[in-house]
Amino acid sequence: MRSVENALGLEVPLNAQYIRNLMMGAHATHDHIVHFYHLGALDWVDIVSALKADAKATAKLGQSLSSWAGNSYQAVKESQDRLKTFVGSGQLGVYGSGYWGHPAMTLPPEVNMLAAHHYLQALEQQREINKVVGILGSKTPHIQNVAVGGVANAINLDSQSTLNMERLYYIKTLIDKAGDFVKNVLLVDTAAVAAFYAGWTGHGKGVVNYLSAPDMPMDTKGTEFALPGGYIPNGDVSKFTPIKSYQDKFFRDNVKESIKHSWYDGDWDRHPFEEETEPKYTDFQDNGKYSWVKSPTFKGEPAQVGPLANVLCMYAAGHKGTQKYVHSMLDTISSLAKTKVGVGALHSTIGRIGARSIRCAVLYDTLVGQWEALVENISKGDVSTFNAPTFPSGEQMGHGFHEAPRGILSHWIVIKNGKIKNYQAVVPSTWNAGPRNSKDALGPYEAALIGTPVKDPKKPLEVLRTVHSFDPCLACAIHVVDKNNNEIVKVKAV
């Protein structure tokens, strides 16, 4: 959408920007909650140990950490009973393959129980905030209201068939509800896990060039953004360079992809406008091609993308909300861990997990602002949501970017005489999961795994922790090779 708008020089009405921003923010809030509790937490939280917890002590612990009303003894007991009944059935389903009792699982039973309790509550919470996406986007997942030039939503406060006051206040109510959970549960749980596993601030650093997109445009052209983005080379926040607009050449001209180690025909480094995608499968070759993923580079080097990159860039750009939540998270971790944890600790597996929750809190504040901006603009009498595109003859090139839940997403299009001539998507997990590039520099996943301690090579839970901390968008395999006995362990991370 944005790539075509960029190619055509098409402006997007303010209402359409705000509606898109609300959907992006609500979607990412849901996504971050689901990742922390449902796709990542079970690497750190032992559900079986939780069954041994004292429900009263668990509730007391929860209440000492936050004002969340869902931490009552009755609520905790209900969750624990539910889990006991489930485990007692003997049919453990998707939980049967978990790493319960693994020596790397070190949380006390009550902390495990509190996290398990919030695992169940978070399922309800993510459903609620996602309704914002459904109301505006027609349905979720896979929204169906975006159009090149704006959105397909009609605004008419005097119609029963359009975005009207009832729908707008439904959205507001859902946003407020999410804020309570994000601030009083997600942030607290993340800090608690980080504090109990403080040693993990020393693992999983990997590539420390950080790239992130500015997002939540506040004008029709994409030159002002509610959330900044840019590039930090070599982990040095003082060297931050912002990406200033959709037209900024700093981003457009510095992205390339390599296929030296990817299952595509040839060996080249190309700009996305010049790329092609011709599969050539060879199976795994240690020093040749070994992945379907291409290797993107920024200014010729691999870059890490995702909430950590986003939070560090916003922090470096002086975004007040981000700085507030970063400091409050680090203070909470420091006080729980009884040791000073500084910004430097963010370059780690725990840092990626912490940054995701920090970003979620920033998004909540931003959602409130976007809703107010939309209502204020409608109040002024602006009901426009769409500028119709026209496709001239000749060739146009455009790119569009978005700070997605897993990091910067960019689409690149070449249009010739109104038809697509080339289209490339450089997606977040490609940046992070990419194999070695043309200079054989390691991608972020690969680099982050170096030095990971593994207690049981048959159950390399620690490897999963680091890979999951990136929030991969795909099922991928990690092969642990022990050079002494050639035992190969495959771990699928999803």
Add this chain to the structure above:
Amino acid sequence: MDFMSVIEKQGVSRRDFVKFCTGVAVTLGLPVSMGERIAEAASSPKRPPVLWLSAQECTGCTETLLRTNHPTLEKLILELISLDYHETLNAGSGHQAEEARLKSMKENEGKYILVVDGSIPVKDGGIYCKIGGQTVQSILEDMGSKAAAVIAIGSCASWGGVPSADPNPTGATPAHEVLKNKGIKTPVINIPGCPPNPYNFLSTVLYFLTLKKLPELDDQGRPKFAYGRLIHENCERRPHFDAGRFANQFGDEGHRKGYCLYKLGCKGPETHANCPVILFNDIGAGAWPVGTGHPCFGCTEKGVGFTLPLHSPARPKYITPPALFDEVLPGKEGASSGIKSLATGVAGVAIGAAGAAMLTGLGKKDDEKQDKEE
């Protein structure tokens, strides 16, 4: 042969088996009494086993289940079924996850439900989608042949979906074709949609669990309760279609009055689904594409979704215009109210046809006239 007779044949007595399960209970930190219950559950599972295989997919079909509230995903997997394998939701990974899959397949052979999301790439020996070194094609053939029934969730698994769009670079094939080509006769239910409404999937599972039989299916293997009628037949904007009131562009007056989206390319007239009936995400009225102002693009329908251009005119399958209705309230004498409404109905159909002509660049005048009459 039941489970106990199988293990007894292996030389394991029931007593030994319970002892083993007690050991498992202790390992899990559970009371010893749990051992008996685990043994019972393993030999006669109370919650029916379900295995979920993901092929060429985007996880949208899984995501959609995260959005349901009657029942919820947690109710489903903690209390109603035993989801023994699901790549995204497995707590374990790699060997641990694959072992769980094989174990459940062995213990529940012929009894489990297999859910498949994603299309199956069959080109170049199936190399475009592999799990643990095996092609997903071979895994599906193995799992499908041992299942009680297969539910293909999503358009990809049902008829190919996005990956099968021309030029179909990976040879994306629906699950039922892969099984049929291998001579596997396990019944397959298709739940198309991108993703499908989660309640269409859940209701199929619950139908099966409650009534112990499959729901009635149409000629494409789709449950009639979900795909029995065209979207057009239950659309809240249908009266606007019949009366010839259309939106011509996003944000124009007709669009802002909630008029019919046919002229914007709505594929409701050729797409079978219950979207306007059950809506999405439990958020009340208007929560579906046409409801928010975007034309349906036919995501459930083979040959429509991901095949026809978004804004090209639909090819109405069968229209049931009001003109064909019987008189509702027979009049006493003269022109009855029924006949009056019949006349209006005819006008509505004529204008609808004019609207269709407009899309092809014809009949523009008629349409402008109609707008003025509005």
